[in-house]
Amino acid sequence: MATTAIRSEGPMVLPRAFALLRLLAEEAQGLTLSVIAASLDAPKSSLSSTLKALTEQGFLTRNGSLYFLGSESYSLASVILAGRTIRQIARPYLEKTMKSCGETVLLATLESDLRHFSYIDAVDSTKSVRYSVPIGSRRPLYATACGRLFLAYQTDVLRQAYFENVALDRVTDITIIERPALEAILRDIRHSGVSVTLGDFSNDAAGFAAPIFNSEGDMMAALAIGAPLSRGQREKDQYSAAVIQSARAISKVLGHKEDRTAA
DSSP, X not given: OHHHHHHTTGGGHHHHHHHHHHHHHTOTTOBOXXXXXXXXXXXXXXXHHHHHHHHHTTSEEEETTEEEEOHHHHHHXXXXXXXXXXXXXXXXXXXXXXXXXXXXXXXXXXXXXXXXEEEEEEEOOOSSSXXXXXXXXXXXXXXXXXXXXXXXXXXXXXXXXXXXXXXXXXXXXXXXXXXXXXXXXXXXXXXXXXXXXXXXXXXXXXXXXXXXEOTTSOEEEEEEEEEEHHHHHHTHHHHHHHHHHHHHHHHHHTTOOGGGOOO
């Protein structure tokens, strides 16, 4: 019965089914046929057969007039994500971001000591003068774009412990090492969603980093754009916007919703 319903709708059924699943994934309270039809700009008559088929297969469930994602949708999502690392998921976005801005794009994760992060992937710029760093390189948190991002989204307890146990040594002439000033920067990062350094860790380098969140709203990685200082200063707004947009796209793939971000 479900197979007949799907075949009768022709080539539009798959795009419509995927759009329908995406729509319901973003509406935890469920949606009615009328609302779904209006959102997808699809006729109720053909949409109802798609809903019926997906419900029979367990990809949707129905409670009265409301449709929700079903157990098969969650099972499929879990299987897909379980077989992919954050590096594999983020890689296409690193490549796309590098092509759009022309600068090196990096992926970073927090190390277990909670005092450093390391770069786990990168797509280097093709420009003759570019920012480049070996994969696996470790960096301190307080003086770097990615590091401050991890600090900004840690709990108050962990952030307090960090400042009490880590020596804040000056790396360049403009490295900020005063705790009140750093805490003010971290508040700004949480407000704006982007961390920017202009010569703080390396005299001739600029960094722009944005958080990648999972479905629980926890920060699990940082996406960063690295550029020579002169270009970073000139294109600060463009690079900030680009890294935020790409990090949000990766977060969306991981099931994150904006209103679930941890404060």
